[in-house]
Amino acid sequence: ALDGRSPATTTAPLAAMLVTEAVRGGNGSVELPGRTAFSGPEGAAVATVLGPEIVTELSGPGAGLDVARTVQLLRVARLLGVDCAELLPGVVRRLASALLADARNTADVRDTDNRDADTREAAAPDSPGWAPALLELMDEQFDVRTALLGALDRIAPEDPAGAERLLGRVALPFTGTQLLPHLRMCAEAPEAKAACGDDRVGAVQRVLRAAGMSPFAEPLVLRTAVGLVWEEGAPTVAEARLLLEAATSDAHRTAGTWSHLVAAALNAPAEEEEAPQLAHDLLRGFPQEITGRERGALLLLDFARELRSGAAEPEWAQRVRTLRPGAEPVEPGVLGHAFGALAGRLLAPDGPEAEL
Template identity: 40%
Template sequence: DRAGLLRIASVLGTDTADLVPGAARQLALALLADPEAVYGEGVRAAFAELPALRALVLDQLDSLAAGQTAAARDLFARTGLRLTAADARPHLRMCASAAGVVAAAADRVGALHALLAESGVSLYAEPLVLRTAMRLVWEGEPPAAGEAAMVLGATGAQVHREAGTWELLARAAAGAPAGDVAAAELAPEVLSRFLEEIPASLRPSLLMLELARDLRAGTAGPGWVRRALDLGSADPGPGARAQAYAAVSARLLSTEDRPENELRALIESDDVELLAAYRLAAREEEVTARLRLVPAFAADCFTTWSSQPQAGPVWQESRTDLLEGVLRPVVRGLAPAELSSVEDALARLGGRWAEDFRTWQRPTAMSRLRDRFKRRSAPSRPGAGGTSRTGAPDAPDDAGGNRGGEG
């Protein structure tokens, strides 16, 4: 017990100045490794009797806390060691107050700013306090993308570069879940500010998210389907890939300025994940509502999903699903005048599209049998009397299997 020996030497009047720095270093390491066992009566007495020893131990702990933040935080949680107002050790001050500050803050970004204020120094003068504060708040994990964007906006890039916390910001974007749109806004900021620091392993995810942002904003350059596929093959994070593929699909299903070469790239890719995202996007309420309400859009989707029969098997499966699972249910619900409008839109495209559409509507023998079986297997309702739920008589089968007939 060096602290005890130093106390005895001090009482005997022995000069211990050369021994104190080494003892302080060893004691600081021991306190971080096993605080409850080390911070006993002897150490407390040594701190009280030897202010120089206590000051050197705190200096050592403050330096070590920048790298062993969790251990320094636990030291204050598990022992009675406390700092005084005169103890100007910024990392230790944050570790000592972390539990209370984080619990009292409205959110984690607020907790970060409160801890930085507690440090008593400017993070621009001592950037490492930012790293310590972020470790205390997020416990070594990256913040959420929205939190990272707020932190970057409040502090600027240079301090993150000096503190080494830029990687947390990059990981916040690259590792975000697919539905986190804030990640697509953060990624371009990270790319532009930390371009030289970003490792190759994170770059594809950030570029995918940047592409998703650009597609939503309408600023993506040509060849964006091919670019998404190329980046998707470079092992990005699943959330980044899913978000970019969803943005590509939404853009391809837009009625506004959709380049045909991008659609052709989708079909010819025969890519399982991208086509799955496209099929999912086609089932969004916004898309199905446009199919019902905008004849030109329904006509466009029919021609797209009926085309390229020579493409690969994944597209063949996808186009069948889109025609039968998405478009046909919508068409069956159209009134005769609405069906006529779709046919008119197809006729304006030229060729046989309108005739093909009418042919496609006609049910096969199998579909008629399936529909009849569904009606017969439906549970009877008391007093139904051959009427529908609306009270109107059940409509007979027609050539198209829908209310509008063949149009």
């Protein structure tokens, strides 16, 4: 408050006390003085003392894990002119992970009335206490902003719902020239899901448009989109078939979204007539990826398709008995399809007596 209105002989000792408390006291909420307070020899003296401590902590294994603490240290480093360029990639990588982890938990909301109007507007009403300081850091240091947004974009496909929650709590400034396809998708997701309602495939398509790139060119955007729309649960069979048609099997394979399609087939009720056909398409499209029990269950579904179409080879009952052990514990819907198709063929007027 005294910066610019009092002589340096008055402000310098006070500024030194503040940054010393910020570095040594572990208090991430200390309001830092302006940079001009450290422009003279007093600032150089403080940097000589605190600089090595800042570098030591930022280079340690725990750097970046405490969001408020890391933000505070990076801001103090800038004030004192401490060079942290070599440490920045590792610190920012861990900070990005900590931000997503924090978004998954309930954070206490701190009073931000002492922040400037622009920062208060950018920080959402339920934003965490460190949000204003983080936004100030990103505004002050372009290199930190670029590196942090890039790190968040890289890990967003692994936790798109966490990234969506983070952006809902803190309005990160990524409107510049960086591509950031995954963050842009996460920012678009709430409005897309609200606008599309029950049309979840439509929501996926809208979110993908926000990425600015095709899943054929960058398959990971498909993983982010599917994770945003189906944070929990699996698509329906109809949705899975639309997703399979909307992108190549190669794109789903690279994105890892084929597992969502498998879950759709295996979790389908016995009344879902398209589940066996989906199983057939999945076995054909992902022969190397689908293994173990899931493969056994899909083979049961595919055999139900063969039975209903008349393409199954003789010894139907034996075939079901052979396939079932490899599918255990098998889903009720899968068993319903297999046994239903078998019973239908055996009890049909033209059913072969040899199978009874």
